[in-house]
Amino acid sequence: MDQKRLPYGTWDSPITVDLVAEGDGSPAHLGMVGQELWWTEPRPAEGGRRALIRRRPDGSTESVLPEPWNPRNRVLEYGGTPWVGTMTESGPLIVFSNYADQRLYRFEPDSGRAPEPLTPSPRFPAGLRWCDMVIDEGRGEVWAVVEDFLGERPTELRRLIAAVPLDGSAVADRTAVRPLTSDEYRFTTGPRVSADGKRAAWIVWNHPNMPWDETELRVAEITDSGAFSGERTIAGGDGESIVQVEWAPDGTLVFAGDRTGWWNLHRIDPDSGETGPFFERSTQEAEYGGPMWTLGKRWFQLLPRGEFAAIHGKGESRLGFFDGWAGGSTDYAPGPWTDWTGIIANDDWVYALGASPSSGYEIVSYDSLAGEVDGVFTEHVDKVDPTYYPVPEHRTFAGPNGREVHAHVYPPRNPDFAAPEGELPPYVIWVHGGPTSHVRAVLDLELAYFTSRGIGVAEVNYGGSTGYGREYRNRLREQWGVVDVEDCAAVARALADEGTADRARLAIRGGSAGGWTAAASLTSPASERLYACATIKYPILDLSNWRGDKTHDFESQYLESLIGPSLKVPGRYRERSPVNHAERITAPFILLQGLEDAICPPSQSEKLLAAVEGKGIPHAYRTYEGEQHGFRKASTIMDAVLAEHALYAQVFGFEGPERFELELEG
Structure with a gap:
């Protein structure tokens, strides 16, 4: 023509402009509930709220929270991971922060009941905010970062990690919220708990630093009563920015820190303090992390057989799969995607958000054993x-x-x-x-x-x-x-x-x-x-x-x-x-x-x-x-x-x- x-x-x-508005935003906050994949999606036509999406093992999907529920929070004002879930005998148990009041809610979608509050009403409007959570099923608690406003001024607050009972007892009794860390640091991320449940690791920093300037990696033992004991800094500080930490199966920690001038991957033994590159090529000129504008982001995930998956690159990013501590070989996720974000793993399966100049962000499922893409969810459709x-x-x-x-x-x-x-x-x-x-x-x-x-x-x-x-x-x-x-x-x-x-x-x-x-x-x-x-x-x-x-x-x-x-x-x-x-x-x-x-x-x-x-x-x-x-x-x-x-x-x-x-x- x-x-x-x-x-x-x-x-x-x-x-x-209708198509522009309809296509604004992307899926986010991927997570696993048993063998089900869950995430949030934008709803510009519904006042800009986010919906919570459930994908069952048979491939069917549904939005599980109707209007006006909005799984989103204002921690740091930019927000953090707003939900966490676990699979129980009666079905999924979801804990999420709701945007309107910033409270935590318990939700069991298979029960037919509406979400029930877990946290007390704040002393100031939207003044008790929660994000970056992990569920402790054994103790019947959810552990989360809390942003607690102590006055009406925007800087009159504290942040710490706290435990909230899943039985709702904290709604009427604020003292039922159990502090796990002190508030000596102005900022903190949510805890990462070791496989044996005996240790926790998290990241902290103080003003005037921003998280890309300098942070510290903290660890503590978890006592039988669920308290944190022996809290200490084992890495970071002195001008190093650490933006993610995960426990390896052998009890060591892997973290993304920029001590080399790039957010590269490093390992550290929390007992001896021995540290070094995570794998032989992990100090290359490539970023394996990014700026922590929100809490709970992940750029790498450890897989059960010693491999790991990582979003990394210089300028643009790739999704790579590495053969473990030796780091001898690298495979890249096949397909048209040229940029990646939001990685999570479940056994040998990896999920991430991939996009390209001709497609918006799609949820891509990758079988790390077979070395191939298994499926594309929220598939981009050309309008x-x-x-x-x-x-x-x-x-x-x-x-x-x-x-x-x-x-x-x-x-x-x-x-x-x-x-x-x-x-x-x-x-x-x-x-x-x-x-x-x-x-x-x-x-x-x-x-x-x-x-x-x-x-x-x-x-x-x-x-x-x-x-x-x-x-x-x-x-x-x-x-x-x-x-x-x-x-x-x-x-x-x-x-x-x-x-x-x-x-x-x-x-x-x-x-x-x-x-x-x-x-x-x-x-x-x-x-x-x-x-x-x-x-x-x-x-x-x-x-x-x-x-x-x-x-x-x-x-x-x-x-x-x-x-x-x-x-x-x-x-x-x-x-x-x-x-x-x-x-x-x-x-x-x-x-x-x-x-x-x-x-x-x-x-x-x-x-x-x-x-x-x-x-x-x-x-x-x-x-x-x-x-x-x-x-x-x-x-x-x-x-x-x-x-x-x-x-x-x-x-x-x-x-x-x-x-x-x-x-x-x-």
């Missing part, structure tokens, strides 16, 4: 012809002083259209959040919405991103608002210099920390007049008012490393904040903000609005009731995409989305 020639940005596409999907170009650009900047570049792609001869496409720089995070080259229908209409996208893994080792990650230390801005600008300029992008039609967009970089790029001399417009979602804009009690506890001291010690360099906080340089903004922008955001509250956006008032800068501010940090409701997702599309249409000079008006004030 001959392609029609129409200007970039005006192409018709079957990828609608449109895949020729409308963008194809990434993995690029490495030269940043200031020749430093490497990694990015995925997605040129416009639509089988029905081509641009007039000689026209260059508009391009949008997409900035990921975190900033200690990473963007993966997998199918994103929101991205495809734009590329299929003739708007190119470049996703930048700027300095500070994970996936490339600690040195690359540390580039952002005290340089937030500098390195990220410069790296994104370097990619944008390179695309224009090489004739890939229209220099006059460059834009930048991001949410959370990405919103910060987008806004900072409008006020920084390093990117002066580079971008024609910006989309800024739930951003950080005023550093002096985004620390301590002005944000949530997890990131309340994050700026100490991203910007510098606040007592030593207070001027740096003022100088880098976009709200203090509104006079430098010349490009139109839109602000998109959830009104219940506890991480980047609306006050951040409102400060920028006040700063630009009367300065003649075209802008729009759209707010969303019931949305927290990141958008989950279908209606919000659709409105946000349409608003962004309408901004580009007005600035770049093409027809905007039908039946949608975006009024830019200024």
Whole structure:
């Protein structure tokens, strides 16, 4: 079929905002209940809640928790593993945290009874939160991380590991909740219990460290009464980040730590302290772990015959199977998947979430004995012809002083259209959040919405991103608002210099920390007049008012490393904040903000609005009731995409989305 020639940005596409909203999010929190696989799935059309899915051995699946139940929690505000289960004589027993009240509930789906609370009502709304759990059947308890608010301020809290009775006795008697650890550490992960049930291991850290800066590996003996005894640190500290630990069958511990400059695998004897690489090639330049933004994540799993499975790689990730302590050979999971997350194991079976540039995350079952894929659950289904999907170009650009900047570049792609001869496409720089995070080259229908209409996208893994080792990650230390801005600008300029992008039609967009970089790029001399417009979602804009009690506890001291010690360099906080340089903004922008955001509250956006008032800068501010940090409701997702599309249409000079008006004030 001959392609029609129409200007970039005006192409018709079957990828609608309805499809974008419908495809938002992915399965998560895989777990085994006996021989059954369970997980959570997003439900944008149901107010953004998550459903709990059960897959029986015969392959049938069902959603076991109807509305309004929502297995999700707010520990660290980003959440942690929200459920755990075990198989009893009468069927599955599930314990989950419910988003509305943050309490733990007991649920037996085969009993016909509704979920029953296990924890008391909090003293403050949603002030007693739980995640990263393990069930102790013998003692009739569930052990979990608890985030206990002691006052109304967001930093007035403690975290520890506690035991909750499964009989519901703690609902009326708060003292029935049994502390297992002290609260001397500000942050903790859930316990990993040894095969013989006699020891526990977990990870802790303290402010001002973030978990990718420095953590400690703790162990303790478990007494006959179920108490932790002899609690001690056996690894970590001194600038090492440990992000996962598991017990090996022989009673040693395997952990992912970055003492080599990469999150590699190491082993340690908890008695002698003897430590070393877990296998001969485990100190390669590859990550076997990632940033702990949520609690309970797993990047590797030990298998019963001595083998292990691991998600690892440099930049992109692979699912590999290793032959055990010798580490002599490696097999990779066959199939089209180019990125992996969420690994779990059950005997010789491994389950993980795999995705690619042409498919969203699917649950893949792998038979490690046969060395083959056994099945694909939640299989990706193309709602449109895949020729409308963008194809990434993995690029490495030269940043200031020749430093490497990694990015995925997605040129416009639509089988029905081509641009007039000689026209260059508009391009949008997409900035990921975190900033200690990473963007993966997998199918994103929101991205495809734009590329299929003739708007190119470049996703930048700027300095500070994970996936490339600690040195690359540390580039952002005290340089937030500098390195990220410069790296994104370097990619944008390179695309224009090489004739890939229209220099006059460059834009930048991001949410959370990405919103910060987008806004900072409008006020920084390093990117002066580079971008024609910006989309800024739930951003950080005023550093002096985004620390301590002005944000949530997890990131309340994050700026100490991203910007510098606040007592030593207070001027740096003022100088880098976009709200203090509104006079430098010349490009139109839109602000998109959830009104219940506890991480980047609306006050951040409102400060920028006040700063630009009367300065003649075209802008729009759209707010969303019931949305927290990141958008989950279908209606919000659709409105946000349409608003962004309408901004580009007005600035770049093409027809905007039908039946949608975006009024830019200024």
